[in-house]
Amino acid sequence: MNAPKEAGLAERASALQGMGESRLRKEDARFIQGRGNYVDDIRMPGMLHMDIVRSPLAHARIKRINKEQALAIPGVHAVLTAEDLKPLKLHWMPTLAGDVQAVLADEKVHFQMQEVAIVIADDRYIAADAVEAVEVEYEDLPVVIDPYAALAPDAPVLREDLAGKTEGAHGRREHPNHIFTWEAGDAAATEAAFAAAAVTVKARIHYPRVHPCPLETCGCVASFDPVRGELTTYLTSQAPHVVRTVVSLLSGIPESKVRIVSPDIGGGFGNKVGIYPGYVCAIVASIVLGRPVKWIEDRVENISTTAFARDYHMDGEIAATADGRILGLRTHVIADHGAFDACADPTKFPAGLFHICSGSYDIAAAYCQVKGVYTNKAPGGVAYRCSFRVTEAVYLVERMVDILAQKLGLDKAEIRRRNFIRKEQFPYTSPFGFEYDSGDYHTALDKVLAAVDYPALRAEQAATRANPASPTLMGIGLVSFTEVVGAGPSKMCDILGVGMFDSCEIRVHPTGSAIARMGTITQGQGHQTTYAQIIATELGIPSEVIQVEEGDTSTAPYGLGTYGSRSTPVAGAAIALAARKIHAKARKIAAHLLEVGENDLDWEIDRFKVKGDDSRFKTMQDISWAAYHQAPPGLEPGLEAVHYYDPPNFTFPFGIYLCVVDIDRATGETKVRRFLALDDCGTRINPMIIEGQIHGGLTEGFAVAMGQQMPFDAQGNLLGNTLMDYFLPTAVETPKWETDHTVTPSPHHPLGAKGVAESPHVGSIPTFTAAVVDAFAHLGVDNMTMPHNAYRVWQQLRDCGAAL
Amino acid sequence: MIPPEFDYHAPRSVAEAIHLLGELGPDAKLLAGGHSLLPMMKLRFAQPTHLIDLNRIDDLRGIHEEGDQLVIGAMTVENDLIDSPLLRARLPLLPEVARQIADPQVRNRGTIGGDIVHGDPGNDHPAIALALDASLVLAGPGGERTLPADGFFLGTYMTQMAEDEILVRIRVPAFAPRTGYAYHKLKRKTGDWATAAAAVVLRLDGGRVSHVRIALTNVAPMALRAHAAEALLLGQALDAARIDQAAAAVMAICAPADDLRGDAEYKTAMAGCMFRRALAQAAARCA
Amino acid sequence: MSKKIVKVNVNGRVLEKAVEPRMLLVHFLREECNLTGAHIGCETSHCGACTVDIDGRSVKSCTHLAVQCEGAEVLTVEGLAKGGVLHAVQQGFYQEHGLQCGFCTPGMLMRAYRLLQENPDPSEEEVRAGMSGNLCRCTGYQNIVKAVLHAAATLRAARAAAA
Numbered sequence A: 001m002n003a004p005k006e007a008g009l010a011e012r013a014s015a016l017q018g019m020g021e022s023r024l025r026k027e028d029a030r031f032i033q034g035r036g037n038y039v040d041d042i043r044m045p046g047m048l049h050m051d052i053v054r055s056p057l058a059h060a061r062i063k064r065i066n067k068e069q070a071l072a073i074p075g076v077h078a079v080l081t082a083e084d085l086k087p088l089k090l091h092w093m094p095t096l097a098g099d100v101q102a103v104l105a106d107e108k109v110h111f112q113m114q115e116v117a118i119v120i121a122d123d124r125y126i127a128a129d130a131v132e133a134v135e136v137e138y139e140d141l142p143v144v145i146d147p148y149a150a151l152a153p154d155a156p157v158l159r160e161d162l163a164g165k166t167e168g169a170h171g172r173r174e175h176p177n178h179i180f181t182w183e184a185g186d187a188a189a190t191e192a193a194f195a196a197a198a199v200t201v202k203a204r205i206h207y208p209r210v211h212p213c214p215l216e217t218c219g220c221v222a223s224f225d226p227v228r229g230e231l232t233t234y235l236t237s238q239a240p241h242v243v244r245t246v247v248s249l250l251s252g253i254p255e256s257k258v259r260i261v262s263p264d265i266g267g268g269f270g271n272k273v274g275i276y277p278g279y280v281c282a283i284v285a286s287i288v289l290g291r292p293v294k295w296i297e298d299r300v301e302n303i304s305t306t307a308f309a310r311d312y313h314m315d316g317e318i319a320a321t322a323d324g325r326i327l328g329l330r331t332h333v334i335a336d337h338g339a340f341d342a343c344a345d346p347t348k349f350p351a352g353l354f355h356i357c358s359g360s361y362d363i364a365a366a367y368c369q370v371k372g373v374y375t376n377k378a379p380g381g382v383a384y385r386c387s388f389r390v391t392e393a394v395y396l397v398e399r400m401v402d403i404l405a406q407k408l409g410l411d412k413a414e415i416r417r418r419n420f421i422r423k424e425q426f427p428y429t430s431p432f433g434f435e436y437d438s439g440d441y442h443t444a445l446d447k448v449l450a451a452v453d454y455p456a457l458r459a460e461q462a463a464t465r466a467n468p469a470s471p472t473l474m475g476i477g478l479v480s481f482t483e484v485v486g487a488g489p490s491k492m493c494d495i496l497g498v499g500m501f502d503s504c505e506i507r508v509h510p511t512g513s514a515i516a517r518m519g520t521i522t523q524g525q526g527h528q529t530t531y532a533q534i535i536a537t538e539l540g541i542p543s544e545v546i547q548v549e550e551g552d553t554s555t556a557p558y559g560l561g562t563y564g565s566r567s568t569p570v571a572g573a574a575i576a577l578a579a580r581k582i583h584a585k586a587r588k589i590a591a592h593l594l595e596v597g598e599n600d601l602d603w604e605i606d607r608f609k610v611k612g613d614d615s616r617f618k619t620m621q622d623i624s625w626a627a628y629h630q631a632p633p634g635l636e637p638g639l640e641a642v643h644y645y646d647p648p649n650f651t652f653p654f655g656i657y658l659c660v661v662d663i664d665r666a667t668g669e670t671k672v673r674r675f676l677a678l679d680d681c682g683t684r685i686n687p688m689i690i691e692g693q694i695h696g697g698l699t700e701g702f703a704v705a706m707g708q709q710m711p712f713d714a715q716g717n718l719l720g721n722t723l724m725d726y727f728l729p730t731a732v733e734t735p736k737w738e739t740d741h742t743v744t745p746s747p748h749h750p751l752g753a754k755g756v757a758e759s760p761h762v763g764s765i766p767t768f769t770a771a772v773v774d775a776f777a778h779l780g781v782d783n784m785t786m787p788h789n790a791y792r793v794w795q796q797l798r799d800c801g802a803a804l
Numbered sequence B: 001m002i003p004p005e006f007d008y009h010a011p012r013s014v015a016e017a018i019h020l021l022g023e024l025g026p027d028a029k030l031l032a033g034g035h036s037l038l039p040m041m042k043l044r045f046a047q048p049t050h051l052i053d054l055n056r057i058d059d060l061r062g063i064h065e066e067g068d069q070l071v072i073g074a075m076t077v078e079n080d081l082i083d084s085p086l087l088r089a090r091l092p093l094l095p096e097v098a099r100q101i102a103d104p105q106v107r108n109r110g111t112i113g114g115d116i117v118h119g120d121p122g123n124d125h126p127a128i129a130l131a132l133d134a135s136l137v138l139a140g141p142g143g144e145r146t147l148p149a150d151g152f153f154l155g156t157y158m159t160q161m162a163e164d165e166i167l168v169r170i171r172v173p174a175f176a177p178r179t180g181y182a183y184h185k186l187k188r189k190t191g192d193w194a195t196a197a198a199a200v201v202l203r204l205d206g207g208r209v210s211h212v213r214i215a216l217t218n219v220a221p222m223a224l225r226a227h228a229a230e231a232l233l234l235g236q237a238l239d240a241a242r243i244d245q246a247a248a249a250v251m252a253i254c255a256p257a258d259d260l261r262g263d264a265e266y267k268t269a270m271a272g273c274m275f276r277r278a279l280a281q282a283a284a285r286c287a
Numbered sequence C: 001m002s003k004k005i006v007k008v009n010v011n012g013r014v015l016e017k018a019v020e021p022r023m024l025l026v027h028f029l030r031e032e033c034n035l036t037g038a039h040i041g042c043e044t045s046h047c048g049a050c051t052v053d054i055d056g057r058s059v060k061s062c063t064h065l066a067v068q069c070e071g072a073e074v075l076t077v078e079g080l081a082k083g084g085v086l087h088a089v090q091q092g093f094y095q096e097h098g099l100q101c102g103f104c105t106p107g108m109l110m111r112a113y114r115l116l117q118e119n120p121d122p123s124e125e126e127v128r129a130g131m132s133g134n135l136c137r138c139t140g141y142q143n144i145v146k147a148v149l150h151a152a153a154t155l156r157a158a159r160a161a162a163a
């Protein structure tokens, strides 16, 4: 009797396509038929096009702007400069980091490609011609590119608008080009640990400036209706509600009359968190002209101006015992923020969550200090596929642990094993005060080492090293990382004073289908698929009939958006808890219909049944119908719930990555022979999507480590601002990825899920560096700066006398 | 990135194109595959007021034999070089090179003629034309003239071609039996221009070099033929010391510009390395 | 500058429109023909998001003039499915999770469509090389390669069944 019943249950469960199923993606149908709806696909009647006049110089005073020629071109409607925005008080705007940023350059330009004027024309062709026709006369000013030079006593003052302002948003400013100094940990305890240690190591670890470079650039269509006084803007935003709040504050239009829509987004990776001058200008232009205005960035503008990431100069130090037990960690960072502090971090954390830099290790004492500095570069400092500054932190600690291992002659797996936080120590309070929720690092490490036969790899490496004629050097990179995601508990995290909760509203319709709306926005993560799976499991409604909507502020509940891997940890929890509210009400209705007490009911996949009597049950579909006309007395009709989830803590996904490279001693080219990524993101909602996210993150990590760079010359010109030079790997260069996982659920998350999409980026970058450096370890090299392109690796070969 | 305004002309014959070119003057530009010209126009580095599109002139396409010569229309696209049975049989270096240029879509538009006359030192065909001893047939108002590729390239974006001329054909002697060949191109990623590249065409007679041509891409303002290295190898056996000398001679003529692909030291070293690899492969193919 | 009349067959429909000579094909398709499947990712012919099929060849429509299409047959992603039935490459991308944000997808599909006619039985390496003119920032390509191989197998099976 038992077997068929079990089969029936399994069948019913799988019909729901709930959590744990590799459900195919609901969003694909439109994309594979060319029916996506990205910002540049949107056209409105009477729509005009905006283009931007940009500065060719990195630091200069604007002497004169002549619009005449441009205005004379037929089809040009307006040319606006800072002078024109001044009366509206819109020539400057506040940044998310407590600074101000010029919307259009006000008297001087601070970085190459800064926005100087906008032109609005009938179409994008005319607008492009008009940009060429605007004449701007500049007077050169001395350019500061190096953040250390920026802090020199006699350095040119970059931000004249801040003259005399000694208090910044994060405390005292010590120098006109200094933004903030932020610290965490215990300096004195760390000093004591260093004083007592048998061994210390120190290194300058530079994490160069890179750009997230999603395939779709930024843009918007702003439409102000002068009759109704309403503003609708479609824009490429990872956080539409935040944009609505900022736009309302800036423009004075009540938030209720501002509607921000993030339609389909062609990848974000942190590039689309910020609020850029281009958006503001398009909105202003629409208000001024009373017509819809479209602005779409081109690729050069994208790479040059919207949202760089990283650019951290980190001085790391570790103190340890002679057998490699780490006693203390200390870091001083110079953070190059560019010309305006427009980082997108939680307000209280100008260096994001950089203080996760004690990593996966049990370290008694630690201290870090980050100094933000202005230079003549574009603003940004976004979390490029990572939680705020976590990539930098993981990179630092993993480099330092390898450097320590090399100094001690310890194997790189062994040093990690000796220092890992042990399973039984969780929840573990880090020396910086984070409470790590759960983890099992030793098991993950052992699994990876066994999968690749680590001793055999090391033996092969020894043989390669012993052969002077070997055409290649072999390197093995091993990294463990702990991410901190799901920002965040509002007691710690806010943006512009709004707590970093997220939200979900679910409505179950009478016929048993449902619609759910969230404050997040997918940019490829497949929310429409996975969110429905959570609801399916929680409520027993098939995923197929659950509609998920995001990104429209006029329908979705307030949310802080999608970045920092926060969607599953925060919005995912909001969904589960909203569903549970509905579940509780459904139970009441079922009890009423079945004429039993609520406690006499058992929940089974998609129905409540009377304990001990399989024949008496009400399915979720029956209950939905009843909710609308047969609700128990005293209960409101309907079946809906809203939940705002303020997480009690962050979540801490982790992983162990291993990479094997072969370096061509003649050319410096690095071939990734093998890459194994083991991730633990807690409960897995859709394994297919997780796998896809990991492939994508690893590939971005590969791009960063092996080729992406934003070099500036002494005049502040960004070298390489098209896809010819900015490295986006093709299918040919991209390594083949191997993945594995362990599952250590988060104890405080309603689903046990931790978030995943960014781990592979955070974890893989130091792994590639570790592998490349390891290839040179026997030659006395313990660190190399990214990107590890053939040219730079060859220079290392040459310097070691290892080039062929 | 929007190109500036221009007028568009689509002549049906070479004569018509030459006439237009003369009539419209220096503000007119020929449009072949457009994969160098259109990006330059979008960046407004080039602002021609007339484009004369060569794509409607059927005579400019195709590959045929004339005795020991292969004749390739200037408008033949890279993928047609790759797919040509004639080239595979009689001049296999060309398909092998074309496969290393750009990507499949670009190869459907980019032409061998445009690649040669554009004068970009990063383009691959100029060095190949040198290595293959190609001749370039130019048509102008006064008729046709034929120039050897060797000597055609004068500097970045500078060639012997006059402003009123059109490259119509490329004539290349087919490989003699047992000709070895190779093109080694170091690039940052698939589709990129060369950091440095070297072509070698080689014949051996009784273990000694009886014919050799060596040409280099992107290590000087224009494609280079390595005459001194050729002279060092001619008549000699390919022993290690000779190869070292030849590689040194190759590197000695390099004068690359520093850029994100590398500095002069790296590119010069890579020219030597690509040469060694090309020579080794060419020698192995001589059998 | 005077406009030129261009007569072109797009997805089986003949259109006749007056365009500026400088109008890029991608803008013509997106703005004049309302076919927004082809996307613009780089404008310098590096990313392939704008890939369409012109007279049986894959072309980056950002580096092609609309006027050059006089008399040509252009196929875009919108024309791939026939009679409401997805093409095998579309089905392959869906089944193998070959897309995330979807921005590169139309270009990928159009290139895969043509690749499988050029080479109906490609190896994994041949797929990677054949798709090397198309960049994806989301997927890491592994599932795109699977998707193309999936489509190749479907098409081969269909041909075998028809034979």
Ligand SMILES: Cc1cc2nc3c(=O)[nH]c(=O)nc-3n(C[C@H](O)[C@H](O)[C@H](O)COP(=O)(O)OP(=O)(O)OC[C@H]3O[C@@H](n4cnc5c(N)ncnc54)[C@H](O)[C@@H]3O)c2cc1C
Residues within 6 Å of the ligand: B029, B030, B031, B032, B033, B034, B035, B036, B037, B038, B054, B074, B075, B100, B101, B102, B103, B106, B109, B110, B111, B112, B113, B114, B115, B117, B118, B120, B122, B123, B124, B125, B165, B166, B167, B168, B191, B192, B193, B194, C044, C045, C046
């Ligand atoms: C992403 C990308 C990668 C590339 N990678 C490479 C590479 O690795 N190696 C490489 O060699 N090239 C590469 N190229 C260049 C590409 O192959 C171009 O197609 C080539 O340089 C120019 O050929 P075209 O037919 O496109 O010429 P066009 O761009 O149309 O013309 C180029 C110039 O030559 C002139 N011209 C063209 N044909 C003639 C003719 N018959 N007579 C007289 N003048 C003429 C034009 O007036 C113009 O000034 C790449 C291009 C791109 C976009």
Ligand code: FES
Residues within 6 Å of the ligand: C039, C040, C041, C042, C043, C044, C045, C046, C047, C048, C049, C050, C051, C060, C061, C062, C063
């Ligand atoms: S937009 Fe055409 S190749 Fe990128």
Ligand code: FES
Residues within 6 Å of the ligand: A215, A266, A267, A524, C098, C099, C100, C101, C102, C103, C104, C105, C135, C136, C137, C138, C139
């Ligand atoms: S799916 Fe986003 S770029 Fe490919």
